[in-house]
Amino acid sequence: MMDEHKGIRQKLSMLLDAELDWRDNPRLLDRLESEEEFRAVWAHYHLIGQVIRSPGGLLADADFAARVSAMIRDEPTVLAPRQESRAVETAGRHKVATLAMAASLVAVAVLIGKSLTDHSGDFYASSMQSQVIAAADSKSAESVEKMAEAQFNDYLLVHNESAYLAGSAGMLPYVRLVSSGPDR
Amino acid sequence: MGGQGDQADEELVKRVQRGDKKAFDILVLKYQHKIVQLINRYIRDQTEALDIAQDTFIKAYRALPTFRGESAFYTWIYRIAINTAKNHIATRARRPSDDDIDIETAEQFETAVGLRDQETPEGVLLSEELAHVIQRALDELPDELRTAVSLRELDGLSYDEIADVMNCPVGTVRSRIFRAREAIDKKLQALLG
Amino acid sequence: MTQKIIGKIAVLMLICGLAQGAENPQTDARAWLVATKRSMSHLNYRGMVTYLKDNRVESLKVVHGVSNGVEQERLLSVNSPMREVIRNAEKVTCYFPDSRSMFVEYKPPRQSFLLDLPKDLTDQSRHYAFSLGGTEHVAQRPARLVNIQPLDDYRYGRRLWVDVESKLPLKFELIDENGQVLEQMVFNSLVIEDSIPAQELAASTQSDPSWQVKQHETLPADSLIWTLGGVPDGFRMISYSRLKRDSENRTVDHILLSDGFSSVSIYIDGLTNESFTAQPRKVGAINSYTRKLDQYLVTVMGEVPAKTVQSIGNGIHR
Numbered sequence: 001m002m003d004e005h006k007g008i009r010q011k012l013s014m015l016l017d018a019e020l021d022w023r024d025n026p027r028l029l030d031r032l033e034s035e036e037e038f039r040a041v042w043a044h045y046h047l048i049g050q051v052i053r054s055p056g057g058l059l060a061d062a063d064f065a066a067r068v069s070a071m072i073r074d075e076p077t078v079l080a081p082r083q084e085s086r087a088v089e090t091a092g093r094h095k096v097a098t099l100a101m102a103a104s105l106v107a108v109a110v111l112i113g114k115s116l117t118d119h120s121g122d123f124y125a126s127s128m129q130s131q132v133i134a135a136a137d138s139k140s141a142e143s144v145e146k147m148a149e150a151q152f153n154d155y156l157l158v159h160n161e162s163a164y165l166a167g168s169a170g171m172l173p174y175v176r177l178v179s180s181g182p183d184r
Numbered sequence: 185m186g187g188q189g190d191q192a193d194e195e196l197v198k199r200v201q202r203g204d205k206k207a208f209d210i211l212v213l214k215y216q217h218k219i220v221q222l223i224n225r226y227i228r229d230q231t232e233a234l235d236i237a238q239d240t241f242i243k244a245y246r247a248l249p250t251f252r253g254e255s256a257f258y259t260w261i262y263r264i265a266i267n268t269a270k271n272h273i274a275t276r277a278r279r280p281s282d283d284d285i286d287i288e289t290a291e292q293f294e295t296a297v298g299l300r301d302q303e304t305p306e307g308v309l310l311s312e313e314l315a316h317v318i319q320r321a322l323d324e325l326p327d328e329l330r331t332a333v334s335l336r337e338l339d340g341l342s343y344d345e346i347a348d349v350m351n352c353p354v355g356t357v358r359s360r361i362f363r364a365r366e367a368i369d370k371k372l373q374a375l376l377g
Numbered sequence: 378m379t380q381k382i383i384g385k386i387a388v389l390m391l392i393c394g395l396a397q398g399a400e401n402p403q404t405d406a407r408a409w410l411v412a413t414k415r416s417m418s419h420l421n422y423r424g425m426v427t428y429l430k431d432n433r434v435e436s437l438k439v440v441h442g443v444s445n446g447v448e449q450e451r452l453l454s455v456n457s458p459m460r461e462v463i464r465n466a467e468k469v470t471c472y473f474p475d476s477r478s479m480f481v482e483y484k485p486p487r488q489s490f491l492l493d494l495p496k497d498l499t500d501q502s503r504h505y506a507f508s509l510g511g512t513e514h515v516a517q518r519p520a521r522l523v524n525i526q527p528l529d530d531y532r533y534g535r536r537l538w539v540d541v542e543s544k545l546p547l548k549f550e551l552i553d554e555n556g557q558v559l560e561q562m563v564f565n566s567l568v569i570e571d572s573i574p575a576q577e578l579a580a581s582t583q584s585d586p587s588w589q590v591k592q593h594e595t596l597p598a599d600s601l602i603w604t605l606g607g608v609p610d611g612f613r614m615i616s617y618s619r620l621k622r623d624s625e626n627r628t629v630d631h632i633l634l635s636d637g638f639s640s641v642s643i644y645i646d647g648l649t650n651e652s653f654t655a656q657p658r659k660v661g662a663i664n665s666y667t668r669k670l671d672q673y674l675v676t677v678m679g680e681v682p683a684k685t686v687q688s689i690g691n692g693i694h695r
Contacts, residue, residue, distance in 0.1 A: 009362070009366070010358075010362050013358075013361060013362045013365055014358060014362075015192055016214075017336060017342075017343065017361065018190075018192070019342070019343050019358070021191065022191065022192045022195055023191075023195075029192070029195065029196070029199075029207075029210075032210055033204070033206040033207060033209070033210060034206065039209070039210070039213060041369065042210065042213055042214070043213045044365075044368075044369045044372050044373075045365050045369070046213060046214055046216075046217065047217065047314065047318070047372075048318055048333075048337075048365055048368050048369070048372075049337040050217040050218065050221070051314075051315045051318040051319065052318075052322065052333065052334060052337040052338055053337055053338055054221060055315065055319060056315075057221045057224070058220055058221055058224040058230060058233060058308070059217050059220060059221075059308070059311040059312070059314075059315060060216035060217050060219075060220045060234065060237065060311065061234060061305065061306075061307025061308045061310065061311050062307050062310045062311060062314075063307050064212075064216050064220070064234065064237070064238065064307070065209065065212050065213050065216055067238060068209075068212050068216075068238055068241045068242070069205075069208075069209045069212065071238070071242055072205050072208055072209070072241075072242070072245050073205065073503075073610065075242070075245060075246065076606065076607070076608070076610075076692075077203050077205070077605075077608045077609070077610050077611075077612060079201065079202060079203050079249075079604070079605040079608055079613075079614055079634075151646075152658070152665070152676075155642065155644050155665075155676055155678060156660065156663065156678065158631060158642065158644075159633075159640070159642040159663070159678055159679070161471075161480060161482070202613055202614045203608065203612060203613035203614055203634075204613060205610075249604050
């Protein structure tokens with residue numbers, strides 16, 4: 001255990017010097033974020049560097065980071081994941097990111113095929129295309145309602161299928177998917 | 185230098201943009217002193233400089249959705265810091281103060297030594313004490329450790345370059361820098377308890 | 378039908394610090410949850426589960442086995458239609474005999490689908506309070522109640538009854554803001570074994586090549602043009618998908634959010650039809666909210682209170 005922590009501190013030292021690629025150590029950033037011990041080391045190493053560079057210069061006070069952190073917690077979370085598609089290559093490597101739970105990169109998935117809801121009014125089946133177009137053309141109140149209903153169920157299904165990714169902290173997160181009958 | 189440092193920043197920024205606020209904490213810990221010192225060049229009063237630095241980070245957090253990575257994160261937040269400091273001076277221009285120095289003068293200074301005519305806040309006192317501990321610990325380091333970490337921090341040399349200068353393997357450089365930090369950190373921990 | 382207390386469990390208990398005299402009740406409750414997660418992935422067991430929702434009762438069979446470090450699970454609905462989910466290490470296959478189709482997904486390793494808990498509960502402590510309740514009998518076994526209470530009204534609460542002996546989850550309830558039970562799952566019977574034979578973990582559904590296979594394909598990421606401004610703290614983005622619908626250029630963006638316990642899906646649909654209304658809906662545990670955004674139709678749904686989906690829905694902009 002002690003050696004492991006020392007190993008991580010050593011990696012943090014290298015990370016600070018930009019001599020370590022975080023992508024080779026994906027857990028390093030996670031641990032840095034979640035473990036107080038490593039955050040303290042990170043903070044101290046940066047403090048040391050600052051003092052070496054500017055002895056006598058003004059430093060952030062000891063509680064500065066904690067104050068900022070508390071204020072950020074109160075800020076509304078704004079999500080705007082913009083993925084830059086830069087070619088990130090170092091020494092000829094091209095790393096492919098993998099999707100891990102609640103922590104990482106965005107993947108674009110394409111779901112092809114018809115919705116698995118088994119009742120008529122299926123909005124998206126290509127075989128039902130004509131039905132859809134007919135419904136749209138007729139513009140009658142019920143057909144629009146039918147479309148809305150089918151669309152809603154499609155969304156619901158996709159949501160339930162994704163439940164395992166999100167971690168619903170229920171027992172048996174697939175149950176909704178497996179349970180019979182439409183989710184109404 | 186900076187390529188991979190930027191990459192870690194890039195990843196942290198992406199995490200924040202995905203809702204991970206802790207990633208922002210890591211960025212704050214990395215840049216807090218640099219930003220504070222930068223603002224201190226424009227705003228002499230220590231308490232105010234700290235407040236404005238704090239504002240800078242909050243502004244940066246709020247503006248992060250618009251950050252597209254065209255520049256390095258630090259370059260971006262550096263500009264936010266300067267703008268925040270300048271705005272503060274501008275709004276105070278109606279109430280002239282002896283403390284703040286004008287912008288042109290500020291930009292000539294590499295480092296500003298904080299004025300002592302105000303009461304120094306307690307948190308700052310602790311930081312100063314930590315700085316003394318660090319200085320002493322540095323002096324007490326074996327020569328090769330102090331040299332290695334100074335070449336890295338002060339001169340900004342890469343491990344490879346330091347290996348050249350010190351005529352030793354890169355692994356030794358890595359180890360010396362780490363040991364220097366560990367030794368100094370130990371003394372910091374002793375103070376912080 | 379053998380039942381054994383495996384020596385491992387005693388070790389697990391020690392590791393998780395469940396010895397008497399643990400100080401902090403919140404830590405205790407979390408320790409129970411961590412132990413639960415461990416047991417689910419390490420033990421071999423089978424049982425029958427009752428699932429209650431909207432006054433509907435369903436029965437499901439659950440089997441879990443580990444051999445050579447590889448986890449396998451099987452969930453079978455015994456009501457008609459007999460849907461089935463099989464997990465083999467990271468691969469999850471859902472069979473839908475009623476529509477002659479199946480869904481295949483690759484799940485991150487080391488995650489049981491019996492109980493999904495976030496890796497580390499520290500984040501969640503900001504938004505949920507964990508506490509231990511009393512001991513009750515579930516499936517003729519003593520079980521300790523673990524409460525997961527939301528600290529704001531953007532989330533739902535949960536109650537989990539954990540088997541004292543094995544630390545497996547025996548009963549689960551999803552609770553809404555009024556204390557109403559939205560969903561309940563409970564083991565009627567549970568047997569822990571030394572090992573489970575392979576045939577019990579194999580799919581019983583007979584599929585054939587005519588079945589449609591639905592699969593997620595991962596493509597290089599695109600940029601997301603939406604900014605989400607009304608998301609309660611603690612929710613993170615889990616995935617972003619672009620769903621293809623029809624053969625036209627219509628796309629639906631699906632953004633999945635989670636705070637580790639509750640998940641919310643956002644659908645941004647390029648289909649324009651002014652007749653679609655923006656009425657909030659509730660379907661069992663799931664609340665839904667719809668609104669127009671320029672030429673898009675935005676739908677937000679999830680196992681969260683209505684105000685949450687509304688807040689998220691109203692906070693979306695380009």
